[in-house]
Amino acid sequence: MKNNLAKRKWVLSMVALTMAIAVMSGCGSKNNNASPSPSASESNKAAAPTQASTGEKKIKKVTFAYAGGTCEAPIYTAIEKGFFKEEGLDVELVQMDFETLKSGISSGKVDGSVGNFAWFKPIEQGLDVKVTGGLHAGCIQLVALKSSGITSVKDLKGKKIGVDVIGGGPQITLSITLKQNGIESTDIDWRAYPSQQLTTAAEKGEIDAFIVWDPAAQQALDTGNYIRLLSNGHDEPFKSGYCCYSVISGQVTKKDPEKAAAITRALLRAAEWVGNNAEETGKIETDKKYVSADAETNSKLLASYHWKPGVIAAKQSAEFFIKEQKTQGILDSSTDEKELLDRLFFEAIPDFNGH
Numbered sequence: 572m573k574n575n576l577a578k579r580k581w582v583l584s585m586v587a588l589t590m591a592i593a594v595m596s597g598c599g600s601k602n603n604n605a606s607p608s609p610s611a612s613e614s615n616k617a618a619a620p621t622q623a624s625t626g627e628k629k630i631k632k633v634t635f636a637y638a639g640g641t642c643e644a645p646i647y648t649a650i651e652k653g654f655f656k657e658e659g660l661d662v663e664l665v666q667m668d669f670e671t672l673k674s675g676i677s678s679g680k681v682d683g684s685v686g687n688f689a690w691f692k693p694i695e696q697g698l699d700v701k702v703t704g705g706l707h708a709g710c711i712q713l714v715a716l717k718s719s720g721i722t723s724v725k726d727l728k729g730k731k732i733g734v735d736v737i738g739g740g741p742q743i744t745l746s747i748t749l750k751q752n753g754i755e756s757t758d759i760d761w762r763a764y765p766s767q768q769l770t771t772a773a774e775k776g777e778i779d780a781f782i783v784w785d786p787a788a789q790q791a792l793d794t795g796n797y798i799r800l801l802s803n804g805h806d807e808p809f810k811s812g813y814c815c816y817s818v819i820s821g822q823v824t825k826k827d828p829e830k831a832a833a834i835t836r837a838l839l840r841a842a843e844w845v846g847n848n849a850e851e852t853g854k855i856e857t858d859k860k861y862v863s864a865d866a867e868t869n870s871k872l873l874a875s876y877h878w879k880p881g882v883i884a885a886k887q888s889a890e891f892f893i894k895e896q897k898t899q900g901i902l903d904s905s906t907d908e909k910e911l912l913d914r915l916f917f918e919a920i921p922d923f924n925g926h
């Protein structure tokens with residue numbers, strides 16, 4: 572009875588709180604108040620050629636949402652390196668929380684963003700947004716103080732584990748790994764803290780370990796006081812898949828599939844560029860005030876991720892996370908996995924094979 576009650580509490584927490592995920596939930600939202608420099612979107616607009624002067628494709632206005640995380644780098648570089656412009660897109664970049672984004676992207680007022688597999692529950696519940704491609708793996712890490720005595724995931728049963736939000740990507744990632752090690756999610760005492768307060772909570776003994784988006788986990792590791800227990804950039808089955816995807820409003824995919832294709836191409840091209848230019852990208856993120864972390868930290872993190880933009884592989888990754896989240900009870904037991912995959916994934920382009 573106790574286990575059933577705990578499991579019910581876990582599932583209800585997942586359903587109730589997933590929708591409160593900070594804008595990308597993913598991928599490194601840092602409660603960052605920094606705004607991009609005016610030159611980011613304005614320079615893109617100024618440099619965009621007009622149809623009348625070039626005879627090229629009509630310029631399409633695009634509204635893109637972001638959180639301010641390191642691994643949203645494809646958004647920033649698609650602006651700064653002209654990938655959006657080359658696809659005929661004039662981008663307005665807006666920083667917003669998830670509730671605002673949910674309304675905007677469902678109505679088509681926001682055209683796209685970068686998201687992760689924690690979006691699948693809201694999509695199951697009716698959020699009209701489509702995954703169109705995969706960008707990279709990496710950016711979620713589980714760490715513990717060296718003094719804690721914890722040396723592996725198997726040591727976590729009955730422990731207090733910190734996360735940035737209940738039902739978010741880091742918690743889902745660890746839940747999958749716990750299951751592989753014979754530990755149920757209900758065997759964990761989950762504690763939610765803002766990402767930048769997790770190290771303080773660990774050092775006060777309020778939690779035994781924590782799993783979170785970068786850069787918070789990496790910053791803890793860089794002190795020399797923590798050990799890494801899990802990373803979706805180092806450990807399977809995660810590093811072979813994706814944590815971050817290009818996501819586009821369902822309204823856009825219906826009304827203007829070519830815009831959806833252009834957005835997807837621009838983001839995947841940008842992801843490829845980031846993978847080959849991590850140091851320059853980290854400097855762009857800091858200098859243009861997209862991310863509050865210093866350039867060295869940004870570059871180090873970006874270089875550690877697996878940048879492998881693709882479409883077919885991204886759909887396979889989405890299928891994996893749908894199955895795992897259904898097993899965890901995050902998705903409803905009655906959900907048809909194939910139907911949900913068909914509903915959430917939109918093949919805006921056949922695949923991506925680089926420039």
